[in-house]
Amino acid sequence: MLFRVDPTADEPIFAQLVGQVRLAVATGRVRAGERLPAARDLAESLDVNIHTVLKAYQELRDDGLIELRRGRGAVVADQSGRDHSALLAAVEAVVREARLLELTPQATAALVKEAFRQ
Amino acid sequence: MNPTWTDTQLDQQARDRRVRTAVVVTVVGLLILAAAGVIAWSWRAELPDPVASHWGSHGTVNGFSSLGGLLATLLGIGGALVLGFGAMTGFLGQSAANRRIGAAAAIWAALWIATLLLGTLSVQRGLTDARDAGDVGNVLGIALAASLVPAILVGVFVPGDPHRPTERPVAADAPRVRLLGAERAVWLGRASSPIGFIIGVPVAVAIVVIAVTTGLWWLLAEVGVIVLLFIGLSSFVVRVDDQGLSIRSTVGWPRTRVPLDEVVRADVTTVSPVRDFGGWGWRTGRDGRVGIVLRKGEALLVQRTGDRSIVVTVDDAASAAGLLNALSDRQRQGR
Numbered sequence: 243m244l245f246r247v248d249p250t251a252d253e254p255i256f257a258q259l260v261g262q263v264r265l266a267v268a269t270g271r272v273r274a275g276e277r278l279p280a281a282r283d284l285a286e287s288l289d290v291n292i293h294t295v296l297k298a299y300q301e302l303r304d305d306g307l308i309e310l311r312r313g314r315g316a317v318v319a320d321q322s323g324r325d326h327s328a329l330l331a332a333v334e335a336v337v338r339e340a341r342l343l344e345l346t347p348q349a350t351a352a353l354v355k356e357a358f359r360q
Numbered sequence: 361m362n363p364t365w366t367d368t369q370l371d372q373q374a375r376d377r378r379v380r381t382a383v384v385v386t387v388v389g390l391l392i393l394a395a396a397g398v399i400a401w402s403w404r405a406e407l408p409d410p411v412a413s414h415w416g417s418h419g420t421v422n423g424f425s426s427l428g429g430l431l432a433t434l435l436g437i438g439g440a441l442v443l444g445f446g447a448m449t450g451f452l453g454q455s456a457a458n459r460r461i462g463a464a465a466a467i468w469a470a471l472w473i474a475t476l477l478l479g480t481l482s483v484q485r486g487l488t489d490a491r492d493a494g495d496v497g498n499v500l501g502i503a504l505a506a507s508l509v510p511a512i513l514v515g516v517f518v519p520g521d522p523h524r525p526t527e528r529p530v531a532a533d534a535p536r537v538r539l540l541g542a543e544r545a546v547w548l549g550r551a552s553s554p555i556g557f558i559i560g561v562p563v564a565v566a567i568v569v570i571a572v573t574t575g576l577w578w579l580l581a582e583v584g585v586i587v588l589l590f591i592g593l594s595s596f597v598v599r600v601d602d603q604g605l606s607i608r609s610t611v612g613w614p615r616t617r618v619p620l621d622e623v624v625r626a627d628v629t630t631v632s633p634v635r636d637f638g639g640w641g642w643r644t645g646r647d648g649r650v651g652i653v654l655r656k657g658e659a660l661l662v663q664r665t666g667d668r669s670i671v672v673t674v675d676d677a678a679s680a681a682g683l684l685n686a687l688s689d690r691q692r693q694g695r
Binding site: 243244245246247248249250271277279280283284287288289290 | 537539540542543544545546547548549550597599601602603676679680683
């Protein structure tokens, strides 16, 4: 899969990686049973510390999104019972409305975060 | 690399290089076969008539032929193989990988046939009845080693492709992923197939059983080679990053790389292994395309300077092609 990091962004690099894997799984671009790249390969190509990648993988494991297996590396966990299609449609609607109101992604994200607190 | 050479001159040099390799291996291959034929013919007074030409599974002779007939058949097959692989080297050898495979296969075929011919005849020298010829299991082992080792060396020493950068931009209609200025990106995928294990493991087990029951212990060395070969050719890590495209076997070899400055364009394509490449694994396709083909379906196609191209079967090839084109853009713009 495609990974990208922006070292100039505010979001920490491990969090950028976590977000991308989460998105890839949610949209079905990466399927259950598929292996994520070896942390060393990923760190080398992105020119980031290997511990940054491992931290991202650990967070994804704690969320139940991947399993870390000795010898097999990071494998995407079974996502049954986690159908994201309705959520993705809702997110699309949120983005559409936010664009109409010319809200920035940051402002929109703040609204979503606020809604979680209630 | 001399920057004053024009594309036409570089094309000419590349053509010279591949024709030279093809001619040398074809001539050497045919000379090996001719020498084997001359030596075999010089033994004719000491050989039974007819000679043994085929052995059954228990090491007993079950086929006979006249010496002339045997020579004609074996040298005919050997000559056809050498000419075929020589032609492949010459006509499909734009990429060094194809020249290495073609040259190594031509030399392998010549040595395999030559050692097989001389080995099976040498055990019959001094016999009056070919039925008395002993087991040739060890001849097979020697022929295999005596043909494979030099062939691998030939493959290693075939001249490679010199670095051939281009400054032309990637075509505007090629797919691209959008990259922000400071963004670093990588695409990592796998080309793998369970076929290597499904075939390799039973073959290895069968050879071990044969080695134990027949006492042909050299077969065991082959098990190691075959298992390594099957594993090496059945799983590759494919990577697109600011170094270009890299395709590396999970065991480290074979591998290849296309630097960004040699990328003409990258696209998504569909591969049918048998129709396009005549099978699975590391292949040579029509028009001299290099193929790392582990399954049918979606694949990344990269066209490269010097009329070269390479195909590797991966999922999500669109992202790989898009990133390779985008990174090549960046490289051409000097960033």
